[in-house]
Amino acid sequence: MSVSTTLARPTAPDAAAGSGRAAPRRRRWGTGGVYVLLMALAVLFAGPLLWLLLAALKTREEWASGSTGILPERAQWSNFIHALTDINFAAYTLNSLFLATTYAVLITLSSAAVGFGFARLQAPGKRALFFVLLSTMMLPQILTLLPTYVLFSRIGLINTYWPWVLWGLAASPYLVFLFRQFFAAIPRELEDAAIVDGCGWGRIFFRIFLPLSRPVVVTAFLLSFTWTWGDYIAPALLLDVDHTTLSVAITAWYRDPRGNAIPTVQAAAAALYVIPMMVVFLFAQRYFIRSALSSGIKG
Missing domain, CATH: 1.10.3720.10 (MetI-like)
Structure with missing residues (x-):
């Protein structure tokens, strides 16, 4: 019983190796979370500018009605x-x-x-x-x-x-x-x-x-x-x-x-x-x- 228990337990180097593999994985997840947050903030701040550009390409009727969607039917350059x-x-x-x-x-x-x-x-x-x-x-x-x-x-x-x-x-x-x-x-x-x-x-x-x-x-x-x-x-x-x-x-x-x-x-x-x-x-x-x-x- 004691032998099987001893064999089942991970040794100290194995545990250290496992924690070492987990650390880069955590760093990758942390870096990915930061990038996702930055992309979300970029979209949030770029939203008004994008709305302005789309409004500049609409007709007065599309602007007044507001029911034709976000994109203009035909760009009004x-x-x-x-x-x-x-x-x-x-x-x-x-x-x-x-x-x-x-x-x-x-x-x-x-x-x-x-x-x-x-x-x-x-x-x-x-x-x-x-x-x-x-x-x-x-x-x-x-x-x-x-x-x-x-x-x-x-x-x-x-x-x-x-x-x-x-x-x-x-x-x-x-x-x-x-x-x-x-x-x-x-x-x-x-x-x-x-x-x-x-x-x-x-x-x-x-x-x-x-x-x-x-x-x-x-x-x-x-x-x-x-x-x-x-x-x-x-x-x-x-x-x-x-x-x-x-x-x-x-x-x-x-x-x-x-x-x-x-x-x-x-x-x-x-x-x-x-x-x-x-x-x-x-x-x-x-x-x-x-x-x-x-x-x-x-x-």
Whole structure:
């Protein structure tokens, strides 16, 4: 009885081999689960864009009825032609590009300079001031938009691009936080060596710290460009018809002779409106990921 029991029991090496075979199997199942989750999230996030493209290929009757299914009976590529020709699409696109680029460049440089000051310079009350700066992130932009409009109206900056220039020069609390986190992780030896060589703080910032922060610079530019490109409220409130952006034009000026909106053409214009941001993100995604890894860890 004892002999048969002894023979039936697996030896220690056999048990170890069994657990060793089970470990890769568990890892494969875990990796497969992660991929399934990522694919499900990709489909979830791509769903609105797919719906937009399908809506852009439908007729107004199919859109109005909603009973013909998800796919259009016959693709209406003419909607994209109307989207490009019914309004001055190129001019409004250039307005949006100019406004977004100007704002993104200015706010990236100003936020980098402020983040450099908080990270490397010493001054009394610096921590308290940094806390006040971060606390402004809790204020919604819509809350300050009306007082800002009144201020710009009194100094004669309505229907101009100067408000975006001033906003860009004022820096962004979130971007300042990103730059501060990155600059704080740079070794002090680089700064000391530059000071010994006779460099001032301006040269240290532009010659050493700013080139080293390329991932954060690209990320800050991408985020601020996206904010301005996708903004509707501020251009609608501050700009007139000639100076407004593409987001306002898409919403306001695709109309039939009766003044009713044409949703299929608006959907086609919105699909074209997304393309520049997709191109910018595809070229900048590696810097965006690298910045997220390097700026959010060390304090």
